[in-house]
Amino acid sequence: MFGEYNAIEKKILSGERLGREDGVRLFNSGALTWLGALADHVRREKCGELVYYNVNCHVNLTNMCVSRCKFCAFGRDADARGAYAMTIEQAIATVEDAMRDPNMSGLHVVSGLHPTWAFEDYLSIVRALHDRFPTLYIKGFTGVELTHFAKISGRSLEEILIELKAAGLQAIAGGGAEILTDRVRNELCPKKATADEWLNAARVAHRLGIKSNASMLYGHIETIEERVEHLIRLRELQDETHGFQTFICFPFLPKNTALEREIKQTSMWDDLRTMAVSRLMLDNFDHIKAYWVMLTVPVAQVALSFGANDIDGTVHKETILHDAGATSPTALTEDEIINVIREAGRVPAACDCNYKVLRLL
Numbered sequence: 001m002f003g004e005y006n007a008i009e010k011k012i013l014s015g016e017r018l019g020r021e022d023g024v025r026l027f028n029s030g031a032l033t034w035l036g037a038l039a040d041h042v043r044r045e046k047c048g049e050l051v052y053y054n055v056n057c058h059v060n061l062t063n064m065c066v067s068r069c070k071f072c073a074f075g076r077d078a079d080a081r082g083a084y085a086m087t088i089e090q091a092i093a094t095v096e097d098a099m100r101d102p103n104m105s106g107l108h109v110v111s112g113l114h115p116t117w118a119f120e121d122y123l124s125i126v127r128a129l130h131d132r133f134p135t136l137y138i139k140g141f142t143g144v145e146l147t148h149f150a151k152i153s154g155r156s157l158e159e160i161l162i163e164l165k166a167a168g169l170q171a172i173a174g175g176g177a178e179i180l181t182d183r184v185r186n187e188l189c190p191k192k193a194t195a196d197e198w199l200n201a202a203r204v205a206h207r208l209g210i211k212s213n214a215s216m217l218y219g220h221i222e223t224i225e226e227r228v229e230h231l232i233r234l235r236e237l238q239d240e241t242h243g244f245q246t247f248i249c250f251p252f253l254p255k256n257t258a259l260e261r262e263i264k265q266t267s268m269w270d271d272l273r274t275m276a277v278s279r280l281m282l283d284n285f286d287h288i289k290a291y292w293v294m295l296t297v298p299v300a301q302v303a304l305s306f307g308a309n310d311i312d313g314t315v316h317k318e319t320i321l322h323d324a325g326a327t328s329p330t331a332l333t334e335d336e337i338i339n340v341i342r343e344a345g346r347v348p349a350a351c352d353c354n355y356k357v358l359r360l361l
């Protein structure tokens, strides 16, 4: 047993790639502080002491969604209580409110799969936001949304992405990956993009020079082997395209979802081991994000010592995860983020959606 772990540690310290069985063993090791020390070592060697963050605003254009994934507390039917769909004016007003922060630098735009909107409806909002706020970067739309746009418009992913890019989109969001296995997706979200479709949307974006993020939603029905399978599928695509910028671990929040009665929220222990193993398995990803909205601020801060070098952003006003019972604040000020990073002994770096450093503090 110890010999196996010694061998894995040697591989990590010599920069050798970990295999599938190594990943499963790391998840099952039980040695949390050892995992954290290894992930922290790799993070330091690869990325140094900077911790990246955005001063950003989330814009969720609609919560109406035809997919109705079992793990989601945000999407709802068009006639359900609380269902909404923003007009262009409402989207602009949301951002105008966020622009009271003089350092506001970008938008994160993700939404439900609206039952009647055409691709042009999403496209025209992106264009309007870009025209009205030309200095803000726009990161938006997941592989799930892009696949949906291609299906409802009858156009190719290339055409969809070229039009979005021309309208002002600069990077693709990382959500919707969940767990990239058919078993999990058939059980939890059979109506949306398959694992192959999600990966292909990223592949096409990367080929067009548009960077994207990747994520993993864990802590529901997946096995440890499926978590490792997910990480390996992302690593393989990254070998092929080098187009992923960051990987984000999303712990499943069960409140107000169809799984609320069956599944408990993950522990901090699981959150930290998943962060560390992700850093160790994803040897070709530069950035690993501790998304404070889902992890909570204290856990995200500790995660900075478990392989993370990014703590997301100010967010302005998060709604998707607060519908699922997130107990974190709906926004942080830039000063609060800076303090969290500095207290962890690291250097805050405000950046845009493509990791260009805007301010070093």
Ligand code: SF4
Pocket (backbone or CB within 6 Å): 065, 066, 067, 068, 069, 072, 073, 074, 075, 076, 111, 112, 113, 144, 189, 192
């Ligand atoms: S996760 Fe996305 S696609 Fe699934 S129901 Fe929620 S908003 Fe819709």
